[in-house]
Amino acid sequence: xxxxxxxxxxxxxxxxxxxxxxxxxxxxxxxxxxxxxxxxxxxxxxxxxxxxxxxxxxxxxxxxxxxxxxxxxxxxxxxxxxxxxxxxxxxxxxxxxxxxxxxxxxxxxxxxxxxxxxxxxxxxxxxxxxxxxxxxxxxxxxxxxxxxxxxxxxxxxxxxxxxxxxxxxxxxxxxxxxxxxxxxxxxxxxxxxxxxxxxxxxxxxxxxxxxxxxxxxxxxxxxxxxxxxxxxxxxxxxxxxxxxxxxxxxxxxxxxxxxxxxxxxxxxxxxxxxxxxxxxxxxxxxxxxxxxxxxxxxxxxxxxxxxxxxxxxxxxxxxxxxxxxxxxxxxxxxxxxxxxxxxxxxxxxxxxxxxxxxxxxxxxxxxxxxxxxxxxxxxxxxxxxxxxxxxxxxxxxxxxxxxxxxxxxxxxxxxxxxxxxxxxxxxxxxxxxxxxx
Amino acid sequence: xxxxxxxxxxxxxxxxxxxxxxxxxxxxxxxxxxxxxxxxxxxxxxxxxxxxxxxxxxxxxxxxxxxxxxxxxxxxxxxxxxxxxxxxxxxxxxxxxxxxxxxxxxxxxxxxxxxxxxxxxxxxxxxxxxxxxxxxxxxxxxxxxxxxxxxxxxxxxxxxxxxxxxxxxxxxxxxxxxxxxxxxxxxxxxxxxxxxxxxxxxxxxxxxxxxxxxxxxxxxxxxxxxxxxxxxxxxxxxxxxxxxxxxxxxxxxxxxxxxxxxxxxxxxxxxxxxxxxxxxxxxxxxxxxxxxxxxxxxxxxxxxxxxxxxxxxxxxxxxxxxxxxxxxxxxxxxxxxxx
Numbered sequence: 029x030x031x032x033x034x035x036x037x038x039x040x041x042x043x044x045x046x047x048x049x050x051x052x053x054x055x056x057x058x059x060x061x062x063x064x065x066x067x068x069x070x071x072x073x074x075x076x077x078x079x080x081x082x083x084x085x086x087x088x089x090x091x092x093x094x095x096x097x098x099x100x101x102x103x104x105x106x107x108x109x110x111x112x113x114x115x116x117x118x119x120x121x122x123x124x125x126x127x128x129x130x131x132x133x134x135x136x137x138x139x140x141x142x143x144x145x146x147x148x149x150x151x152x153x154x155x156x157x158x159x160x161x162x163x164x165x166x167x168x169x170x171x172x173x174x175x176x177x178x179x180x181x182x183x184x185x186x187x188x189x190x191x192x193x194x195x196x197x198x199x200x201x202x203x204x205x206x207x208x209x210x211x212x213x214x215x216x217x218x219x220x221x222x223x224x225x226x227x228x229x230x231x232x233x234x235x236x237x238x239x240x241x242x243x244x245x246x247x248x249x250x251x252x253x254x255x256x257x258x259x260x261x262x263x264x265x266x267x268x269x270x271x272x273x274x275x276x277x278x279x280x281x282x283x284x285x286x287x288x289x290x291x292x293x294x295x296x297x298x299x300x301x302x303x304x305x306x307x308x309x310x311x312x313x314x315x316x317x318x319x320x321x322x323x324x325x326x327x328x329x330x331x332x333x334x335x336x337x338x339x340x341x342x343x344x345x346x347x348x349x350x351x352x353x354x355x356x357x358x359x360x361x362x363x364x365x366x367x368x369x370x371x372x373x374x375x376x377x378x379x380x381x382x383x384x385x386x387x388x389x390x391x392x393x394x395x396x397x398x399x400x401x402x403x404x405x406x407x408x409x410x411x412x413x414x415x416x417x418x419x420x421x422x423x424x425x426x427x428x429x430x431x432x433x434x435x436x437x438x439x440x441x442x443x444x445x446x447x448x449x450x451x452x453x454x455x456x457x458x459x460x461x462x463x464x465x
Numbered sequence: 466x467x468x469x470x471x472x473x474x475x476x477x478x479x480x481x482x483x484x485x486x487x488x489x490x491x492x493x494x495x496x497x498x499x500x501x502x503x504x505x506x507x508x509x510x511x512x513x514x515x516x517x518x519x520x521x522x523x524x525x526x527x528x529x530x531x532x533x534x535x536x537x538x539x540x541x542x543x544x545x546x547x548x549x550x551x552x553x554x555x556x557x558x559x560x561x562x563x564x565x566x567x568x569x570x571x572x573x574x575x576x577x578x579x580x581x582x583x584x585x586x587x588x589x590x591x592x593x594x595x596x597x598x599x600x601x602x603x604x605x606x607x608x609x610x611x612x613x614x615x616x617x618x619x620x621x622x623x624x625x626x627x628x629x630x631x632x633x634x635x636x637x638x639x640x641x642x643x644x645x646x647x648x649x650x651x652x653x654x655x656x657x658x659x660x661x662x663x664x665x666x667x668x669x670x671x672x673x674x675x676x677x678x679x680x681x682x683x684x685x686x687x688x689x690x691x692x693x694x695x696x697x698x699x700x701x702x703x704x705x706x707x708x709x710x711x712x713x714x715x716x717x718x719x720x721x722x723x724x725x726x727x728x729x730x731x732x733x734x735x736x737x738x739x740x741x742x743x744x745x746x747x748x749x750x751x752x753x754x755x756x757x758x759x760x761x762x763x764x765x766x767x768x769x770x771x772x773x774x775x776x777x778x779x780x781x782x783x784x785x786x787x788x789x790x791x792x793x794x795x796x797x798x799x800x801x802x803x804x
Contacts, residue, residue: 087511378585
């Protein structure tokens with residue numbers, strides 16, 4: 029029981045910190061930190077499924093999160109009718125070629141036996157598909173990008189409810205993870221790391237440069253929301269009367285109300301994923317995963333297909349990351365491909381998992397909260413520290429100005445040091461993995 | 466050969482051959498560092514890209530200092546003068562990271578993946594230091610002459626319509642690469658320390674039994690890795706420009722080069738560097754003009770750019786090469802360590 033008291037203590041300290049921010053800074057800031065803490069926790073859960081359950085080192089978290097973001101655009105944005113009118117047939121041809129290539133490659137993969145012949149054939153089909161796509165689909169993309177480039181210049185989405193994008197983002201991420209895992213799992217653990225690093229860079233490059241799909245660096249703004257808009261609330265009678273009863277200012281309270289709605293949505297997803305993860309961890313499947321992680325050779329000897337289980341868990345973890353990525357884009361209300369930075373989206377999540385406690389889902393959640401909180405609060409703290417340290421210098425001292433200006437970069441270093449310290453002195457994390465005897 | 470063909474070849478040399486040789490040399494030097502660390506310390510060092518940035522940062526700082534004192538190498542960039550000092554500082558930092566980070570896990574005989582995660586932590590710290598000291602922006606620190614041969618001079622010399630230009634930085638890159646690689650191989654094959662390093666890489670336990678001092682081997686490895694990273698980073702920075710984030714992104718082609726050649730195999734790293742560089746540049750080059758020279762008559766003029774892959778996706782090339790190697794020959798061309 030000692031463990032659970034400690035955990036409750038940790039989580040209450042975390043809640044206290046957020047309340048403190050609410051009191052000292054503002055409730056708006058506190059709630060936006062809370063929302064991102066919730067999303068970070070889900071991402072950390074995804075990484076924990078891969079690392080904590082199976083010891084897989086995924087350095088492509090950024091890419092899977094970005095795929096979730098893309099799903100939000102594809103599902104929720106209204107379709108651009110002009111673009112479809114001029115380029116619909118071209119898109120159909122493109123999709124046709126893509127599907128034909130995929131089906132052909134999959135058929136060959138299924139029908140032939142494993143060996144060089146199969147690999148070569150699959151590759152030839154993929155290359156042929158790529159060339160055909162370039163020949164027939166490139167002109168179409170140009171046409172699409174010419175339609176109102178200032179406001180659209182892309183195909184838009186399906187105009188479906190944005191909540192649908194969350195599972196779709198997960199599926200998208202899972203599909204890519206399957207391909208990467210299929211090639212790299214079963215080889216050295218470093219290879220998976222390097223391959224995921226590569227695929228995440230490629231995914232982000234696609235989002236940045238395929239304007240017809242994601243508007244590229246022009247960003248997609250104004251994603252539909254799953255929650256009410258502030259302006260709508262401020263004009264709604266029930267909301268105004270609620271404000272009156274609470275004695276709150278409608279403008280401030282409307283934005284707090286919106287953030288609360290998001291928090292409820294995110295928290296329910298977090299609880300669902302957490303519940304499922306805990307269920308899985310305690311099931312025979314979870315015991316098998318831990319057995320494989322702790323001793324691959326003997327698990328293999330017991331007849332467990334190590335590579336197949338690794339692939340399974342890698343896909344599952346990526347799905348969770350993809351869902352979180354879609355949620356993040358939904359919260360932002362826009363897709364900004366240039367904001368996907370590996371240090372922020374991949375390595376920060378890793379710090380969360382390591383600090384929180386690898387192998388323990390509650391640990392990953394706590395890590396998500398703690399690290400995100402300090403990641404955000406490190407900037408004002410660092411600035412304050414720099415101002416304090418340099419207060420003896422003249423106001424226009426070049427060194428002082430440089431130090432204050434670079435205070436923002438301090439947090440990278442801080443995160444690195446936190447990761448190194450946690451890995452060395454508390455390798456099991458804040459909430460260590462329990463030994464299920 | 467007709468003049469058209471010669472023009473086409475000149476065009477290809479100017480835009481593919483020359484840049485790829487220079488880029489390949491830079492990647493080879495970077496991959497050598499990765500492969501050395503992998504061979505001796507047995508983990509993929511994710512901090513290598515940022516070590517390159519870290520070392521290059523010192524080169525730039527010394528260059529600025531020397532420039533302010535009026536020191537220069539005439540036609541050659543001042544950075545060459547600054548390089549040795551930068552190597553010393555970068556090696557010192559690498560040794561510090563080993564003392565405070567990696568040594569502990571070595572003594573624990575930790576799993577390689579723990580080393581990899583620790584190297585991610587080191588990467589964060591180095592990245593933060595670089596951004597803190599020199600900032601995240603582009604820095605151009607090349608001075609001296611810019612070209613060995615200008616395109617215009619080449620055209621005048623040969624009378625062709627297409628010129629080949631060779632930058633001083635490209636010349637220096639290739640010469641430095643040859644000198645460094647020769648020195649490294651001499652060191653690994655002829656000196657006592659080098660031999661003990663290879664022995665340690667081949668079989669750690671046997672090497673320890675034969676009385677090889679592991680601390681010394683590890684120390685020399687870090688010094689060599691830091692030196693190679695600083696040289697590679699400086700050459701890349703002279704050739705293009707210095708931007709911390711670009712150096713982080715170099716991690717992928719550098720790893721691809723090391724894996725293609727076979728992790729832990731120095732010769733393979735060099736070959737891998739050129740394989741990756743040539744594929745990357747030749748796949749992202751637009752062949753339109755080249756095709757128009759090669760195809761006689763006007764009826765067959767190419768209408769597209771004839772570019773296989775846009776330069777935006779140059780990282781995809783490293784990635785694809787990586788996948789191909791992993792699919793067909795997971796040990797790399799020159800059979801490194803894979804299991």
